[in-house]
Amino acid sequence: MTHPLPRWTRAQMAARVAQDIADGSVVNLGIGLPTLIANHLPAGREVILQSENGIIGMGPAPAPGQEDYDLTNAGKQPVTLLPGGSFFHHADSFAMMRGGHLDICVLGAFQVSARGDLANWHTGAEGAIPAVGGAMDLAIGAKRTFVLMEHLTKSGESKLVETCTYPLTGLACVSRVYTDLAVIDVGPRGARVVDMAEGLAFDQLQAVTAIPLARA
Amino acid sequence: MIDKIVQSAAAALADVRDGATVMIGGFGTAGLPDELIAALLDQGARDLVVVNNNAGNGDTGLAALLGAGRVRKIICSFPRQVDSWHFDRLYHEGRIELELVPQGNLAERIRAAGAGIGAFFTPTGYGTILAQGKETREIDGRMQVLEYAIHADVALIKAERGDRWGNLTYRKTARNFGPIMAMAARCTVATVHEVVDLGALDPEAVVTPGVFVQRVVPIARTATRGAGFKASLA
Secondary structure: OOOOOOOHHHHHHHHHHHOOOOOOOOOOOOOHHHHHHHHHHOOOOOOEOOOOOEEEEEOOOOOOOOOOOOOEEOOOEOOOEEEEEOOOOOHHHHHHHHHHOOEEEOOOOOEEEEEOOOOOOOOOOOOOOOOOHHHHHHHHOOEEEEEEEEOOOOOOOOOOOOOOOOOOOOOOOEEEEEEEEEEOOOOOOEEEEEOOOOOHHHHHHHOOOOOOOEEO | OOOOOOOHHHHOOOOOOOOEEEEOOOOOOOOHHHHHHHHHHHHHOOEEEEEEOOOOOOOOHHHHHOOOOOEEEEEOOOOOOOOOOOHHHHHHHHOOOOEEEEEHHHHHHHHHHOOOOOOEEEEEEEEEEOOOOOEEEEOOOOEEEEEEEEEEEEEEEOEEEEEOOEEEEHHHHHHHHOHHHHHHHHEEEEEEEEOOHHHHHHHHHHHHHHHHOOOOEOOOOOOOOOOOEEEEEE
């Protein structure tokens, strides 16, 4: 590639996901990039955030000096509780997921396949300590699982793949992928482009994507 | 008269045996019963199997127990953190066994033990390396994995208020694994920051009924330290 592709910034990526979260939704935002989405929810939409360590109705980070480390998010960072929010134990928390009570879960990923298989917890590298946390429960639990990730790896390879080569988190669980280049639905019918970064041409997107894309 | 109040952590843990399976509450440092872990370290039991969501932060609490070489195996969902250097070293040296369990399966396997359920089918993990070798079955059109209950000899948990019957309330997200671990162990030891008279806890708001708790240890309140994340991200 001689010219960089037109792409969304991380804030724009987060805002693009936020645009698709309807008023009244109950949502779990995964650790990392997905947590940014909370800052971009459109005004006037009431969205309830769940955190798997035992909060529903999670609020933003506290003001400096107000941190309470008995009130943290899944990334163990201090947060706040909104009026109406509540605390519960881990079995109830994962019942909310597995039981299909969450509308949307947004996760980061290493790879997503055309049919929606997800790899986001382990590179399988020799000597790497595996750590899964709630990723496998989150991936298969919510009514819809979104992925928010860069379109390409640091070395320029497509993270949308025919078959995941990293260890799987879940099978056929992702319904939509948000990248810095495009919004792409995945599933049994393959990959379909829903939206693209301003100025990006479909052929440019296809050229850097390892799976065939359909125009929506 | 029933009186589960034990005045010291040392007395509450005197009978923990070598080889015991010990559930330890906490998600990172929230809900981690530091005083009980310190007492377990002093008590000397070895060859322990520990069940905790993580594998220690920094040099204190669970990390200190691991660092002292007292744990043979850990059952957890997320061992690798920015400050899990004691576990990392033991793991790379092949001196600790790791059973990695998806967090929701960990919680439900603990709950199942407490509820007298031997095993259950769950879709979590189906088709992944964490389900390899496990029995699977299609239920309601979805492939599911058989997961067995996790029982413990002892559970060490951190609560907020308690009474002499062992009724407990918790504080914020420090609740996490406490209520289910209390159910799953033969002997549950809970720390509380305040012991109250019977009837003082609102019966509509008791989180863990005393039947699940054997010993209650009053400890002074100290602020929970933050850990397990990069400070720059806070």
